[in-house]
Amino acid sequence: MSNREQEKDTAVQQVRCIECLxxxxxxxxxxxxxxxxxxxxxxxxxxxxxxxxxxxxxxxxFVGCETLRAAVRDETVQGNLKLADQAAAS
Numbered sequence: 001m002s003n004r005e006q007e008k009d010t011a012v013q014q015v016r017c018i019e020c021l022x023x024x025x026x027x028x029x030x031x032x033x034x035x036x037x038x039x040x041x042x043x044x045x046x047x048x049x050x051x052x053x054x055x056x057x058x059x060x061x062f063v064g065c066e067t068l069r070a071a072v073r074d075e076t077v078q079g080n081l082k083l084a085d086q087a088a089a090s
Contacts, residue, residue, distance in 0.1 A: 021045060
C-alpha cells in the first residue's frame with residue numbers, strides 16, 4: 001500500500017447513527033468540512049430517509065440525516081473522530 005493510500009484509509013472513519021444504527025464512512029478534512037459516504041445498507045436503515053424520491057428536483061432528494069449529523073458532531077467533540085490531517089500524522 002502506498003503512503004497516499006494509507007493516508008486516505010486512515011482519514012476515513014466509521015460512524016454509527018445512534019437511532020437506526022446505520023454505519024457510514026466519514027472523512028473530516030477540517031472542522032468545517034465533513035464528507036459522508038453512504039452505502040446501500042445505511043440508506044435502507046436510515047429512518048430519516050424518505051422511502052422514495054418524490055421528484056427530480058434537488059429538494060426532493062435525500063440530503064442527509066440530522067441524527068447522524070449529530071452523531072458525527074458528538075464523535076468529533078469527544079475526540080473519537082480525527083481530522084484527516086491529524087489521522088495521517090499519527
